[in-house]
Amino acid sequence: MAVIAGSTASRKTRWAIIDIVVVVYALIPVLWTLSLSFKTPAAQTDKKFFPSEWTFQNYKDIFTTNEFLRALINSIGIAVISTLIAVVLGTMAAYAIARLDFPGKKALVGVSLLIAMFPQVSLVSPLFEMERNLGLFDTWAGLIFPYITFGLPLAIYTLSAFFREIPWELEKAAKMDGATPAQAFRRVIAPLAAPGVFTTAILVFIFCWNDFLFAISLTSTTASRTVPAALSFFTGASQFEAPTGTISAAAVVITIPIILFVLFFQRRIVAGLTSGAVKG
């Protein structure tokens, strides 16, 4: 489609304009939130895209309330623990799927595909009841379990695609030299697989960081409420003040890790998302 007659320069200009459209499209809601977070309470309702007067008050406010800090700690803790466990379990399973021959492999791939498509809301009712009975309701573990479960298919798909790219001969060579399959896994494949594992960890982390449905259904207090869920419970400094500024500031804070991942690992995230989905 791009092969349209015309000099290179004019084609470049055309592409540059298209690129700008894409950039604006992707950034507008982010910039708007950023702008709201720097507006003074009085200016919140001026409907201007950029703040006329800048203030850090909203950030000061959220970091002095226990509510946001606690939610931030919950978000980070729950997402990191879930990611670690999902990636470790997923790495083991993906290695087996990509490299070993054993019965039941297809069933496992089928099950994880099934879970990737699973409507999360279908789990909310039974998990709500089960977790109340088990004492897991409104605890970190109560969120970590569903996050691991939905992170696993993602991890297994992405990782088995990565693992298939790893040179097979190296493992054979290691076995030739007397290594058991387990040793071949630890000494040879694991270091080669590290970049894939890292990418997968980012994708799983983004999933856990993002979740709202479980976070709002399986928690009831600040003990385990994560930031996305806590945002909707924010109140203004006084009851006459809308919490627009504080919500926006908190939103900006939890967007920072995403922006950092995207900036530093763009290439890997793209590779991870596409390989897992298409070759999987």
Add this chain to the structure above:
Amino acid sequence: MSQTVETGTPAEVVPAKKKPVLSEGKRAERRLGWLLCAPAAIVMVAVTGWPIIYSVWLSLQRYDLRFPDDREFVGLSNYAAVLTDKYWWTAFGITSLITVVSVIIELVLGMLLALIMHRTLVGRGLVRTVSLIPYGIVTVVAAFSWFYAWNTDTGYLTSLFGAEAPLTQQISSLAIIILAEVWKTTPFMALLLMAGLALVPDDLLKAASMDGATAWQRFTKVMLPVMKPAILVALLFRTLDAFRVFDNIFVLTKGANDTSSVSMQTYNNLIKGLNLGIGSTMSVLIFIAVAIIAFIFIKLFGASAPGSDSGGRR
């Protein structure tokens, strides 16, 4: 889905019968395979399989947490109650509408974005980086941004379009919900499609071009057929994902003015109404609906279904 299960079982039986004597190495490989997969499989089944069965059991009971003493087995009467409820069907219609409209728009925009990312002469890295932001951003954060953009008190867009309180009317609310969904997920769609684009051989495009095919003909006659599997995968993932729409509606309208989705209805009955029986019934119904959608897609896929060849046979 059922295919994978079917093919899984014979595979377990046949080799054992055919080759009763396995070499030591082969047996070690099997053991290691099972050992490595077991933890993942156990967690996945324990957190999804068992609860689904449990929710079927809960859905057959009258069980309201506000009146726990009235708990009793009522058979299918919860299903009768939900399936004759007009709010449920409204929510079902709204969910289907949001799903179909947003997935169609995403497919078109996603294809455009994929072509841009694939072909742009300048700033390819920049475009790819920037398009990952909607994918990665927390849905609730984006939803709040749209909420404040269209809110009558704070919104820059309301005054720009001269709209009057768009989030208090059904049609405009739905349009905004779809906008929020499309914004957030188009890049994901585009990435999946881009993977398909990469499979289109350049030679084929050049040959078509030599033979005098126009850009549109090259797109429809050369690119689309090659990309078909990628398109179907992208559509499947996005359709099922769109069907569970919750976050955006929760923030934007809270389901007011008939903008509630089936997920919202379940949440309201369960967490707000504390009615476990009805909530579980809705959970089961949504599960069935999603299974039907997935089944239709898998039929469409035929052999190109993801996972059908994923034994990873080296």
